[in-house]
Amino acid sequence: MRRPRCSSCRGVRPRSHVVGKVSSWIDLDSEDEQLRLDSEITLKQEIAWASHLSLQACLLPPPKRYSCGNYARCVNQILQGMSNMQLWLRIPLEKSELMEDDSTNAASKHPSEGTFDSWELWNSFRLLCEHHTQLSIALDILSSLPSINSLGRWFGEPVRCAILQTSSFLTNARGYPCLSKRHQKLVMGFFNHSIQIVLSGTSLHNVSQEISEDLLVGDNNNHLEGMPVHHALRPYLDYVAYLYQKMDPLPEQERFEIGYRDFLQSPLQPLMDNLEAQTYETFEKDTVKYSQELILLSVSGQYQRAISKALVDRVPDEAASTTKTVLMVVGAGRGPLVRASLQAAEETGRKLKVYAVEKNPNAVITLHSLVKLEGWESVVTIVSSDMRSWDAPEKADILVSELLGSFGDNELSPECLDGAQRFLKPDGISIPSSYTSFIQPITASKLYNDVKSHKDLANFETAYVVKLHRVARLASSQPVFTFNHPNYSSKNNNQRYKKLQFVIPADTGSALVHGFAGYFDATLYKDVHLGIEPSMATPNMFSWFPIFFPLRKPICVPPESPIEVHFWRCCGATKVWYEWCVTSPSPSAIHNSSGRSYWVGL
Amino acid sequence: MRRPRCSSCRGVRPRSHVVGKVSSWIDLDSEDEQLRLDSEITLKQEIAWASHLSLQACLLPPPKRYSCGNYARCVNQILQGMSNMQLWLRIPLEKSELMEDDSTNAASKHPSEGTFDSWELWNSFRLLCEHHTQLSIALDILSSLPSINSLGRWFGEPVRCAILQTSSFLTNARGYPCLSKRHQKLVMGFFNHSIQIVLSGTSLHNVSQEISEDLLVGDNNNHLEGMPVHHALRPYLDYVAYLYQKMDPLPEQERFEIGYRDFLQSPLQPLMDNLEAQTYETFEKDTVKYSQELILLSVSGQYQRAISKALVDRVPDEAASTTKTVLMVVGAGRGPLVRASLQAAEETGRKLKVYAVEKNPNAVITLHSLVKLEGWESVVTIVSSDMRSWDAPEKADILVSELLGSFGDNELSPECLDGAQRFLKPDGISIPSSYTSFIQPITASKLYNDVKSHKDLANFETAYVVKLHRVARLASSQPVFTFNHPNYSSKNNNQRYKKLQFVIPADTGSALVHGFAGYFDATLYKDVHLGIEPSMATPNMFSWFPIFFPLRKPICVPPESPIEVHFWRCCGATKVWYEWCVTSPSPSAIHNSSGRSYWVGL
Incomplete structure (x- = not known):
């Protein structure tokens, strides 16, 4: 067990943790029984030592052959008894070429194909270890990359770091290391997925070590403190930092959503119980925190566009001043669709009578304030009722609703609108129409x-x-x-x-x-x-x-x-x-x- | 829902239960949505009715196509809510030909092959239904049979009945129905696995209906009471009854074991705790009930044969009267291996000194009685001790043990014998040797x-x-x-x-x-x-x-x-x-x- 050498295990954030590195000679699936047994003892000893040192993670050498059942069994045993440490299994990012080891031994090839796909190696290993949460991947990035589709698979996997070999770098016109377009795109993908970049190998670019200050501004600067100015891999690190800074800033919406990434939420039960109040509160919070006004605009905006078109189709220009369209908003909530309807009427010069039907009494209070505040009393009638049981005083020309869940019908929009369509005129319009x-x-x-x-x-x-x-x-x-x-x-x-x-x-x-x-x-x-x-x-x-x-x-x-x-x-x-x-x-x-x-x- | 017609659902044991039969037209995976919906309603109604009638089981028509997801989903829903009734899914016993339905519709073929294997249909259906214990198989036996290996798979499945079509019968020289050799063997296999035979179809053999009395002796006779003498399928039933009677009686050992078939038992823990006493009791019971003497003979017999050969190899004829061989039985139990050793000595004319080592005090008591009863006191020394800790007074020529579990080493014979081999002479023999x-x-x-x-x-x-x-x-x-x-x-x-x-x-x-x-x-x-x-x-x-x-x-x-x-x-x-x-x-x-x-x- 050695602590990672500076040359191989310094990443963009070298001080945030130390990662151990298990001896790379171990081969638990060797035909040689003695080597197998020695490998098992070594693996267990080294990980026990790393655990004792409270390291955050240990790098495990890549499986040496396709059939790695004994390696997986041994790692699985270790995982069962491990408290906090992570194990990062090194996997070469490789598809379609045979591993050196395997080419000499037909039996160890994957039976169904002549190709090698390191993702299959990983998949087999982690299925044997039952998707253990402390087992992750350290991806070795090689000089050639598999297809985009094949690369995409790794973004669904627990990749913790990507190890960039200096040999994967090209040389730019000024003699400095750089990466191919495809490598650049991949590295940006890693940044986006919080995958740490690790530089490894010996320096292959003999460039002068002046530090170009403009490459070291911002966050990355902090990570370089304590690193010798003339570190041999400095030019590579500079280049990676440059890529990081070159990235487009996240769009506002994406920034809002960062905290929600990959966080499972149970879907709503909008009809049953009184869950809606809770939901509104959540939305209320969102509005404050993330200026949701801006975002809701796109929903209301689309509704306004749709209502405008429907109004124009329904009432010809010549009848605009004489015909009043009856529009019902079912599930009016806090009123965004009422507003969108009135704006559409204004935009198209159509006359409107609006019923705002809402079953949630809390939302109805907000609605009343809104109508009063905006002076819509003559146009908008607020109905505090469940649309499925409401006895409408007249039939509607247009029925507007937003009862959609993430999966469309999963918040029971179909059942609600089936109930509500009885107060739609036979030739009336439902927005949404499908x-x-x-x-x-x-x-x-x-x-x-x-x-x-x-x-x-x-x-x-x-x-x-x-x-x-x-x-x-x-x-x-x-x-x-x-x-x-x-x-x-x-x-x-x-x-x-x-x-x-x-x-x-x-x-x-x-x-x-x-x-x-x-x-x-x-x-x-x-x-x-x-x-x-x-x-x-x-x-x-x-x-x-x-x-x-x-x-x-x-x-x-x-x-x-x-x-x-x-x-x-x-x-x-x-x-x-x-x-x-x-x-x-x-x-x-x-x-x-x-x-x-x-x-x-x- | 009809009760099964006499002509199609009378089996060898027609009165033991009534089996319902769901309408065969249903097709839950049809492209025609209306047919699909009607099929679902019919299936649920008919099974509800059968449940109400407390039928033991309902026959479900075979899936009409390879992709039977909707049929399985509906049956699975029914199974979740069903108390006692069994559902028997009809499956044609067929491999390698396309179903009539599928040949016209390439899309519904199995994607990976051009062949049809009804076992795959069953496998898919039962995996979708999570191996539900109330879902079983009614196998339709056709006139041609797939290969023996392919047939073998069905004996690991919950096949409840096999439906023999009259069209699968051949005609013998006297004009009576009979089955091909392969069909006969299959039917015998069904008998052996308690799979009920059901005759189905119209009579295709116009033979006179005199009952050949010698075909109707024994158990089967009872099942025919109440059946009209001139039932059209009588000759077929007679033939099946004849096959049943023609079967070889089960060997004694198999009869002993019938009660144990497919009954899971936890393996022994012979070293730990005091489980051995329990085990002996079980064996004791077996002896009484199944005359185990006869059976143990084969184990002791093999040991006697092995010990005889070892004695002859170890002591040449000329030294037989002068050389005394030291033999230790480790794990002597109730003494069968002590007896086998003494019989081997007698058989070969060799002189023996026997140490019988046993750690179970109960067994030691039995051993003492045995030695006294047989007058072996001068030859046999009983040692009440664990072989792993016993301090032997001399080294053995032959170490005899029977510490094997069903999986050989699973009752820790290796660990015990590693402990015991220290009192074996360097050139001593272990029985077993491997x-x-x-x-x-x-x-x-x-x-x-x-x-x-x-x-x-x-x-x-x-x-x-x-x-x-x-x-x-x-x-x-x-x-x-x-x-x-x-x-x-x-x-x-x-x-x-x-x-x-x-x-x-x-x-x-x-x-x-x-x-x-x-x-x-x-x-x-x-x-x-x-x-x-x-x-x-x-x-x-x-x-x-x-x-x-x-x-x-x-x-x-x-x-x-x-x-x-x-x-x-x-x-x-x-x-x-x-x-x-x-x-x-x-x-x-x-x-x-x-x-x-x-x-x-x-």
């Missing part, structure tokens, strides 16, 4: 471990609202359930069933699916959309995070195997719930049968 | 469910002693750990690690591995063996059942994928334990890390 949920398979070690930490079935059968960050999105999202409003079909039924097939891009390699990210996209009116589906998301919107449907047992997907997924929306007398399962490449259990673990009350 | 454990992958739904019923991790990480019956042995067993005695190597160490690769015969198709069956084979002396490894088992031996190492999550094995398995024997200061895992085709967790769930105390 919404669709979307899912995509993801790798999400962190979320999986958080769900697992509850040690029960129910949490693995619950959908969570979560700001997804440390995840790998394995395939494009696909639509799941669509609801249209109003819906006068006699067979109207809010049960749904969808079978989907996802194909992971061939150059990704194998993958592990921990569950599915869910989104929605709503058509408010005609071409006006609102949603969080990544490829067409409304910008700058804080109101919805994605939803995460976990899998009780992660599914291994071999290269080019399609993933077949089933989703059901089931409706009972008192509740609505989802069930889900995977049938290919291997069947999972059906999750949340009969809504036993997770449901939304009617 | 032993080897064996494992093979098996499908064992019943055992898996029994382990799962404990709802904890520990039971999935425990090896059980069990008389395996309803299992499918997927590949030949392979050796795991070998121990030789005496062992004077300075590096002597009873830790072991073995990596094995099993290849399931290609014509088997896919398979599900619930765990591993374990056996042992011991070399007592030279060519005298003793063991339970199926291919070379000592006949008529009741002393050991196999051992079963479960997997926490069954592993799906695609056709022709090798299974890579790792087994460790780990030794700590106070205990010995096994760890095990699978790394191919997909990695399992490492089971029983650090012996957290299952271990044998030193």
Whole structure:
């Protein structure tokens, strides 16, 4: 056991912790029994010593062959008995070439292919160790990089540091070390995911050691105190610091959301109980803390646009001054959609009569103040009632609602609007006119471990609202359930069933699916959309995070195997719930049968 | 919902229960949404009705396509809420041909292959339903049968009945229905596994209906009361009854063991605590109940043979009358090996001095009575002591022990004999001289469910002693750990690690591995063996059942994928334990890390 040498284990933040390094000769899967036994003793002794020194983590040498069952067994035993220390397994970031060791020994190759994919090595190791939370990855970045899709997988994994070899650096025109565009992009990705960069190797760029001051401003400056000015790797460090500073600042919305990243929240129960009050409080807090006004604008803005278009379609210019449109906002909350409606009327010069229906008495108080403050008394009637039971005095031309959850229908918008559409005129308009949920398979070690930490079935059968960050999105999202409003079909039924097939891009390699990210996209009116589906998301919107449907047992997907997924929306007398399962490449259990673990009350 | 028609649902035991039959038109995975919804309603109504009628089971029609996620989801929901009734899913016994439905619809074919294997259909369905104990199989036997290996898989599954179509029958020279040799063998297999035979279809053999009395003797006679003499399927029933009577009676040993079939027992802890007394009692009971004398003979007989050979090798004929051989029986128990030793001495004319070492005081009392009864006082010295601590007055020529567990070393024979070999002469002989454990992958739904019923991790990480019956042995067993005695190597160490690769015969198709069956084979002396490894088992031996190492999550094995398995024997200061895992085709967790769930105390 040696403490890390300066030349190999100094990172961007060298003083924040010391990381031990286990002897690299150990080979627990050698054919040589004596070497195997000696390796096991050494590994255990060195880690015990590191533990005694209270190191934060220990670097474990990369597995020397594909079949690393004995190494994993020994590390797993150590993990079972370890209190705080982390183990960082070194893994070369490599795909498609055989390891030197393996090329001479056909038997140790992966049986299904002639290629080498270090992600599979990691995956096998961590499955053997049951996703242990103290087992993480130190990625060795080599001079050539695998495909973008293949790299993407690592962002769903617990990568703690990326070790950049000096040999991976190129030389710029002035003789200084620099990185290829692809390496730069990867390093920026690491920065974004709080993955520490470690420089390793001997200096291969014999440049003068003047420090270019403008490369050392800001945060990074602090980390260099105490480092000899003429450290051989200084030019490399300077370059990495330069990349860090070159990054675009995070957009405001992203900065707001940093604290929410990968934090599992239970979805709302908007109809049942009195949860709404709580929710409003949460939103209230958000407004103060993150100036939510700005953000809500994008939601209200889209609604205003949609309402304007609907008003113009409904009332021709020549009738604008004589025709009064009856508009009902169902679930008016604190009033943003009432405001959007009135602004749309003003913008289009249409006359409006607004009913603001809200079942939450707390929100109704706020509504009354708002109407009084703005002087809307002649236009807006506030109705303190549940839209499902309200007896409307007249029928509406336009029904405006925002009852959408992260997964679209998951806060029971369909059931509410089915109830409310009875006071819509036969040719009336519902805004939104439709919404669709979307899912995509993801790798999400962190979320999986958080769900697992509850040690029960129910949490693995619950959908969570979560700001997804440390995840790998394995395939494009696909639509799941669509609801249209109003819906006068006699067979109207809010049960749904969808079978989907996802194909992971061939150059990704194998993958592990921990569950599915869910989104929605709503058509408010005609071409006006609102949603969080990544490829067409409304910008700058804080109101919805994605939803995460976990899998009780992660599914291994071999290269080019399609993933077949089933989703059901089931409706009972008192509740609505989802069930889900995977049938290919291997069947999972059906999750949340009969809504036993997770449901939304009617 | 109809009660089964006489022509289709009369089995060998028609009165023992009534089985409902769900409408066969239902198709829950149809592309036609209305048909899907109607099917779901019908299925739920019919099963509710059957439940109301307290039927024992309901036959479910076979899934109409490979992808049967919605059918499984609906059945799973029903199973969650069902009290007693069984659901028997009809599955055609078929491999390698496309289903009629699927041939017209390429999309519903199994993605990885052009073939159809109904076992995969079942496997997918039951994995979706989480191995629910009330979900079983009704196998439809067709006129052509898949390969023997492929058929074998079904014997590890919960098959409740086999439905023989009249069209599967051939016609014999006299015009009567009969079955092909392969069908006959299969039906015998069903009898052996208590799988009920059901005859179905219309009569295709127009034979006169005189009842051949000699086909109706015995048990089957009872089941025919109340059936009209001229029932159209009578000739088929007669033939099946004839097959039943033609079966060889079970060997005595198998009859003894029927009550133990597929019943999980915890393995012994022979060294720790006072478990031995209990064990002896169990054996005592067995002796009375099953005339165990006869059976123990085969163990003692092998020992006698081995001891005879060792005595002759050790003492030449010319020295027989002058040389006295010192023989120690360590773990003498109630004395069978003492008797075997004395009989070997008598048989070979060698002179013997016997020390019978036993640590269990109860057994020592029995030993004293035996020695007195037989008049062995001058030859046999009884030592009431633990062999690991006994201070022997002289060194032995031959050390005889029987400390083997079902998995050979699992009752710590290696540790005991390492302790005992210090009082063996340097050229002394140990009987046994070596032993080897064996494992093979098996499908064992019943055992898996029994382990799962404990709802904890520990039971999935425990090896059980069990008389395996309803299992499918997927590949030949392979050796795991070998121990030789005496062992004077300075590096002597009873830790072991073995990596094995099993290849399931290609014509088997896919398979599900619930765990591993374990056996042992011991070399007592030279060519005298003793063991339970199926291919070379000592006949008529009741002393050991196999051992079963479960997997926490069954592993799906695609056709022709090798299974890579790792087994460790780990030794700590106070205990010995096994760890095990699978790394191919997909990695399992490492089971029983650090012996957290299952271990044998030193």
